[in-house]
Amino acid sequence: MLKLDKKDAVTFLFVVAITLLAPFIMNPFPTESGLAQFNAGYPDLMQRFVIFGIFAIGYNILFGLTGYLSFGHAAFLGMGSYAAVWMFKLLTMNVIPALILSIIVAGLFSLLIGFISLRRSGIYFSILTLAFAEMSFRLAYSVLTPLTNGETGLQITLKDPRVLDAINTTGHQPVTSLFGLEMRNTATLDIAGWAFQFNVGYYVSAVFMLIAFYISMRIFRSPFGLMLRAIKTNQTRLNYTGLNSRPYTLAAFVISGMYAGLAGGLLASMDPLAGAERMQWTASGEVVLMTILGGAGTLLGPVLGAGFIKYFENIFSKINDNILHSWFSFMPESLETFFTTIIHPFVGKGWHLTLGLMFMLIVTFLPGGLVDGGTRIWNRIRKNKKSSSSAASSTEPVE
Amino acid sequence: MDAILLQVLNGLDKGSAYALIALGLTLIFGTLGVVNFAHGALFMIGAFCAVTLQKILNISTISLDPTKTDFLGDPLKIKTPLVETWFGEIAGQAIIDWTVPLAVLFSIPIMLVIGYVMERGLIRHFYKRPHADQILVTFGLAIVAGELVKANFGATEIQVPAPDLLAGVTDLGVYLGFDVGRVAYPTWRITFFCFSLAVIGSIFAFLQFTTFGMVVRAGMADRETVGLLGINIDRKFTIMFGIAAAVAGVAGVMYTPIKPPSYELGMQFLVISFVVVVVGGMGSLAGAVLAGFMLGILESFASMNEVKSFFEMLYLPSIDQIIIYLVAIIVLLVRPRGLLGKAGVMED
Amino acid sequence: MGIFEVKNVSKRFGGLQALDNVNLSIEEGTIHAIIGPNGAGKSTLLNCFVGKLMPDTGTVEFMGKSLLGKKPHQINQMGVSRVFQTPEIFSDLSVFENVLIPCFAKRDGSFELNAFGSVKGQKDMIEKAEQMLIDVDMIDKRNDMASAMSRGDKRRLEMAMCLAQDPKLLLLDEPTAGMARADTNNTIDLLKEIQEARGITMAIIEHDMHVVFSLAEKITVLAQGTPIVEDVPENIKGHPKVQEAYLGTAN
Numbered sequence: 001m002l003k004l005d006k007k008d009a010v011t012f013l014f015v016v017a018i019t020l021l022a023p024f025i026m027n028p029f030p031t032e033s034g035l036a037q038f039n040a041g042y043p044d045l046m047q048r049f050v051i052f053g054i055f056a057i058g059y060n061i062l063f064g065l066t067g068y069l070s071f072g073h074a075a076f077l078g079m080g081s082y083a084a085v086w087m088f089k090l091l092t093m094n095v096i097p098a099l100i101l102s103i104i105v106a107g108l109f110s111l112l113i114g115f116i117s118l119r120r121s122g123i124y125f126s127i128l129t130l131a132f133a134e135m136s137f138r139l140a141y142s143v144l145t146p147l148t149n150g151e152t153g154l155q156i157t158l159k160d161p162r163v164l165d166a167i168n169t170t171g172h173q174p175v176t177s178l179f180g181l182e183m184r185n186t187a188t189l190d191i192a193g194w195a196f197q198f199n200v201g202y203y204v205s206a207v208f209m210l211i212a213f214y215i216s217m218r219i220f221r222s223p224f225g226l227m228l229r230a231i232k233t234n235q236t237r238l239n240y241t242g243l244n245s246r247p248y249t250l251a252a253f254v255i256s257g258m259y260a261g262l263a264g265g266l267l268a269s270m271d272p273l274a275g276a277e278r279m280q281w282t283a284s285g286e287v288v289l290m291t292i293l294g295g296a297g298t299l300l301g302p303v304l305g306a307g308f309i310k311y312f313e314n315i316f317s318k319i320n321d322n323i324l325h326s327w328f329s330f331m332p333e334s335l336e337t338f339f340t341t342i343i344h345p346f347v348g349k350g351w352h353l354t355l356g357l358m359f360m361l362i363v364t365f366l367p368g369g370l371v372d373g374g375t376r377i378w379n380r381i382r383k384n385k386k387s388s389s390s391a392a393s394s395t396e397p398v399e
Numbered sequence: 400m401d402a403i404l405l406q407v408l409n410g411l412d413k414g415s416a417y418a419l420i421a422l423g424l425t426l427i428f429g430t431l432g433v434v435n436f437a438h439g440a441l442f443m444i445g446a447f448c449a450v451t452l453q454k455i456l457n458i459s460t461i462s463l464d465p466t467k468t469d470f471l472g473d474p475l476k477i478k479t480p481l482v483e484t485w486f487g488e489i490a491g492q493a494i495i496d497w498t499v500p501l502a503v504l505f506s507i508p509i510m511l512v513i514g515y516v517m518e519r520g521l522i523r524h525f526y527k528r529p530h531a532d533q534i535l536v537t538f539g540l541a542i543v544a545g546e547l548v549k550a551n552f553g554a555t556e557i558q559v560p561a562p563d564l565l566a567g568v569t570d571l572g573v574y575l576g577f578d579v580g581r582v583a584y585p586t587w588r589i590t591f592f593c594f595s596l597a598v599i600g601s602i603f604a605f606l607q608f609t610t611f612g613m614v615v616r617a618g619m620a621d622r623e624t625v626g627l628l629g630i631n632i633d634r635k636f637t638i639m640f641g642i643a644a645a646v647a648g649v650a651g652v653m654y655t656p657i658k659p660p661s662y663e664l665g666m667q668f669l670v671i672s673f674v675v676v677v678v679g680g681m682g683s684l685a686g687a688v689l690a691g692f693m694l695g696i697l698e699s700f701a702s703m704n705e706v707k708s709f710f711e712m713l714y715l716p717s718i719d720q721i722i723i724y725l726v727a728i729i730v731l732l733v734r735p736r737g738l739l740g741k742a743g744v745m746e747d
Numbered sequence: 748m749g750i751f752e753v754k755n756v757s758k759r760f761g762g763l764q765a766l767d768n769v770n771l772s773i774e775e776g777t778i779h780a781i782i783g784p785n786g787a788g789k790s791t792l793l794n795c796f797v798g799k800l801m802p803d804t805g806t807v808e809f810m811g812k813s814l815l816g817k818k819p820h821q822i823n824q825m826g827v828s829r830v831f832q833t834p835e836i837f838s839d840l841s842v843f844e845n846v847l848i849p850c851f852a853k854r855d856g857s858f859e860l861n862a863f864g865s866v867k868g869q870k871d872m873i874e875k876a877e878q879m880l881i882d883v884d885m886i887d888k889r890n891d892m893a894s895a896m897s898r899g900d901k902r903r904l905e906m907a908m909c910l911a912q913d914p915k916l917l918l919l920d921e922p923t924a925g926m927a928r929a930d931t932n933n934t935i936d937l938l939k940e941i942q943e944a945r946g947i948t949m950a951i952i953e954h955d956m957h958v959v960f961s962l963a964e965k966i967t968v969l970a971q972g973t974p975i976v977e978d979v980p981e982n983i984k985g986h987p988k989v990q991e992a993y994l995g996t997a998n
Contacts, residue, residue, distance in 0.1 A: 005865075120731065120735060124731065130670055130674075131670070131674055135725070138724075219862050221866060222866060223866055224860060225862070226844060230837050233837045234838065237835040238820075239818070240823055240828070240835065242820050242823035242852040242853070243820055352545075353547065360536050360540060
């Protein structure tokens with residue numbers, strides 16, 4: 001199917017099913033129950049799942065396959081957002097032209113930055129991308145204010161030309177749409193105690209995520225993908241095999257830059273504004289974490305990592321002291337205070353502390369990420385079964 | 400002429416900070432082969448040692464003065480810092496006034512311990528791991544350090560004033576024959592610059608003239624060979640890490656009157672310090688110092704109005720914001736090993 | 748006129764004259780060994796062949812074309828493959844993928860953006876890679892990780908990777924360094940087989956005399972950066988100049 005082999009086709013169908021049914025799956029608790037705060041099935045959060053999924057899938061093509069650690073990809077995400085908002089201002093509120101321009105702009109900039117940065121490898125490459133990221137941030141924040149509206153961020157206004165759209169007489173801000181289908185539209189389905197929300201913006205983003213995932217799958221299985229993996233393991237041998245590694249890494253860099261641009265464009269399509277803080281190099285750190293948390297170099301890892309981080313960011317940020325107290329209220333008071341005090345720094349505004357700790361723990365103990373950890377546990381279980389049955393001796397091919 | 404001199408001076412104090420951080424980064428990279436993204440955080444922690452000491456010194460007892468009343472008519476509350484109670488009013492006030500210099504002494508043992516714990520507890524396990532892992536784990540550590548400081552001290556910048564004696568302005572121009580007031584410069588910044596020179600000088604002297612330094616230099620040149628000689632190089636490197644942390648820390652302390660610290664200080668200086676290190680040449684101590692001062696001065700020149708308006712004509716407004724990065728990119732492309740870098744060190 | 752011609756090559760590092768006016772000619776289809784005591788300049792010479800070092804003077808020509816100033820991948824594309832002292836393989840890939848990569852490199856050149864074709868769909872490439880593994884007797888290890896191989900198998904794999912490109916010249920840098928006797932003999936047999944079956948020209952840099960005398964048809968002895976003798980193995984053994992060069996060192 002779709003030029004995928006059987007195992008990959010199953011994986012792909014699995015991802016399609018999860019994505020399309022997400023409004024149900026992410027919403028397991030009835031609205032009135034105390035656990036409803038752990039639901040993730042509302043439009044804003046689900047949009048972020050898939051959009052950052054796209055970002056991480058793209059980043060994985062560079063970092064996961066070639067091992068080149070870039071701190072500059074948040075800049076491409078930001079550029080994508082700016083490009084999209086300019087399209088909304090000048091041309092039309094339809095998201096398609098905006099997304100196309102986002103991808104083109106991010107692609108061009110990643111070509112330029114990648115061409116220069118990839119003249120070096122290893123830590124020099126990382127520092128070059130760091131310098132570019134910081135420079136892009138400052139350009140957006142102050143130098144290029146006419147283009148980016150500086151600190152305030154770029155927004156749409158009633159006075160924008162929007163040459164393709166009909167003249168706006170309503171007096172309200174126009175909204176982003178796909179040929180008239182508004183991104184913010186949400187249908188709610190009430191069944192028993194549950195309220196399931198189906199949002200246009202989510203499904204549009206989800207379709208893009210599925211396309212992005214499919215493309216990345218094809219890249220992983222292609223000769224090009226094989227060469228990228230070869231670059232990660234031994235560049236010397238690659239060069240002495242007659243292959244020039246630079247065009248390969250540049251192609252991977254540009255592809256991942258375009259993914260970042262698409263993600264940025266989609267973010268702006270859901271909420272038409274773009275700010276410089278999206279471009280800070282520390283924001284690139286987040287996509288690195290998503291990728292390694294899920295499993296760098298694996299197909300599903302980045303999507304998993306993006307979902308994991310965005311979900312916990314959302315949940316952790318919402319937990320305040322009142323909620324903590326209600327959790328531990330069954331305990332004697334001294335214990336209750338003890339636990340709330342311990343947990344307090346990590347939740348609410350302390351999300352970044354948790355993020356930093358997670359970063360250290362994952363890199364130290366689980367460099368292969370969740371997918372690798374899961375596979376290892378699975379293999380151990382299977383091995384135990386095998387040795388207990390002691391009959392099967394044939395080794396299965398790894399592929 | 401006086402304007403140019405003033406810009407050079409302006410660049411020197413920023414350059415000193417860059418040079419000190421970059422020096423520590425280079426020491427760590429050269430000896431341990433580790434890329435430490437948490438080095439900016441060490442600078443920030445140093446600055447917060449000064450903040451902490453300021454808080455400690457200002458712990459006060461409150462007494463009521465029945466002879467005076469406040470605006471509500473209650474007896475006036477008088478805060479007396481404990482140090483004034485213990486050492487007498489004059490000595491106590493002097494101690495509080497000299498918080499920052501005292502904090503230098505206060506911070507050194509703290510930073511040495513932090514450095515030691517960091518190396519033994521975390522960095523050591525990453526010697527054999529890829530550079531990417533080292534970058535990521537120290538990046539995580541930098542976030543954690545920043546957030547812990549934020550949780551304890553808040554997100555706003557905290558003022559730590561310089562001692563009154565050094566808080567004013569020195570008219571350097573007068574000594575050089577300019578008119579009064581043309582090259583007036585904050586005294587504390589001059590102090591900071593001299594302090595940095597002293598620190599840099601003592602590091603170099605230490606490496607040059609002591610046996611310890613000799614072994615470390617040999618280790619920087621070729622780690623395996625020194626290991627074969629049976630010298631316990633690992634322990635020396637641990638101490639070196641502590642020293643690098645202390646250098647970043649005291650730099651952070653002394654910088655507080657120039658820039659009131661916030662938890663973001665570390666990340667702000669980190670990127671520039673890395674740029675400084677690669678421009679100077681990865682693994683070259685002299686290169687780090689040279690590039691630190693050069694980029695600091697360059698940045699301050701780029702912020703001159705004349706320069707800015709010139710670049711505005713070329714459609715590059717606010718060139719001072721990005722000049723360091725532009726220069727770094729150009730240097731790395733033209734001379735990948737950096738200004739004073741040795742051939743073959745991290746060339747690929 | 749040989750397939751590989753080195754003329755008047757000199758290289759200086761500061762005060763050290765590493766190579767001093769080296770002339771060398773390798774005949775097509777022969778195995779030519781370059782030997783010499785430690786520090787004779789063997790590795791420097793090899794690095795000048797493959798584009799890692801630029802000699803100060805002289806020319807290095809392969810099939811009439813200069814190799815100087817070319818990058819390693821360009822030299823490889825001209826038909827020169829290299830075997831390293833410690834086997835350079837793609838450790839994190841499977842044995843099969845290791846051999847597949849040079850097959851693609853041979854067919855597609857130094858860069859080909861084939862991002863949508865499936866590796867599994869390339870039947871001819873797969874067949875060729877499998878044939879290579881059969882040739883070096885490693886087909887049963889097809890799906891194993893390359894990093895899990897023994898030292899001798901890694902050497903075999905590296906040879907298979909080089910052969911997959913049908914090179915016209917194979918440069919071998921101490922191919923048996925650090926190997927046990929049995930592995931050394933296996934490698935010698937493998938090289939002999941390859942030479943007989945394919946007639947590839949080989950240049951071997953080596954200081955293990957056993958290897959050199961079992962394989963080489965012609966030997967160049969290098970001492971202090973200059974070739975002192977070039978002859979067939981029988982004449983090298985008792986040659987006074989060679990003995991002098993070797994006895995002068997700790998060897």
